[in-house]
Amino acid sequence: MDKLEANKAFAAKIGASFPILSDPEKTTAKAYGVLNFTRPFANRVTFVIEQDGVIRHIDKGSDAIDPAGSCGACSLLQSKKQ
Amino acid sequence: MIRLLFLIMALGVPGMLFPLYLKAELKVGDRAPDFALPDQRGNTVRVSDFRGKKAIVLAFYIKASTPG
Numbered sequence: 593m594d595k596l597e598a599n600k601a602f603a604a605k606i607g608a609s610f611p612i613l614s615d616p617e618k619t620t621a622k623a624y625g626v627l628n629f630t631r632p633f634a635n636r637v638t639f640v641i642e643q644d645g646v647i648r649h650i651d652k653g654s655d656a657i658d659p660a661g662s663c664g665a666c667s668l669l670q671s672k673k674q
Numbered sequence: 675m676i677r678l679l680f681l682i683m684a685l686g687v688p689g690m691l692f693p694l695y696l697k698a699e700l701k702v703g704d705r706a707p708d709f710a711l712p713d714q715r716g717n718t719v720r721v722s723d724f725r726g727k728k729a730i731v732l733a734f735y736i737k738a739s740t741p742g
Contacts, residue, residue: 596696596712603714605742611713625699626734634734641706645721648729650702656708669729 638662642669706732 594602594619613620621627621634628635636656639673640649647666651661695734708721724730 596714596716600714608714611715611717611719613713613719614710615709615711620707620709621711621734624732624734633736634696636733636735638731638733639700639706641721641724641732643724643726643729645706645708645725647700647702647704647706650700656733656735657728662733666731 640666640669706730 594614595616599612599614602608614621615621615634617632618627624637624639626634626637638649638651638656638659638661639647640662642648649662649664653659655661706721710718710720713719721730721732
């Protein structure tokens with residue numbers, strides 16, 4: 593939900609090669625149902641979306657901090673594809 | 675009457691605002707809502723850009739050395 597400039601600085605700091613998206617209007621956070629009710633930001637949630645646009649895995653809260661669950665889901669999608 | 679008005683204000687306003695925050699929770703098997711958001715390079719990224727090409731890991735990750 594950060595503004596583009598904040599994400600630009602963060603991406604440069606960590607040398608991110610992946611897209612870091614900016615959602616200052618919170619429209620995507622609302623559409624994905626992750627907007628925090630009491631505080632003005634999104635909850636930590638990770639979605640793994642298959643090539644067909646369907647959600648195949650969701651990690652929430654502390655599970656979303658550890659990328660293991662999403663990595664496992666990606667491996668499953670990869671093996672399904674082969 | 676004032677008490678009634680207060681009750682309507684107390685219950686009615688949050689009741690109207692609540693659905694704005696609580697959209698139906700997405701589940702595994704649901705179609706991912708499309709969006710069009712700028713990345714750090716100013717390019718617009720959409721879920722539909724990847725359809726039929728690549729899987730996506732979409733992480734909402736707050737306060738990662740950034741304000742929000």
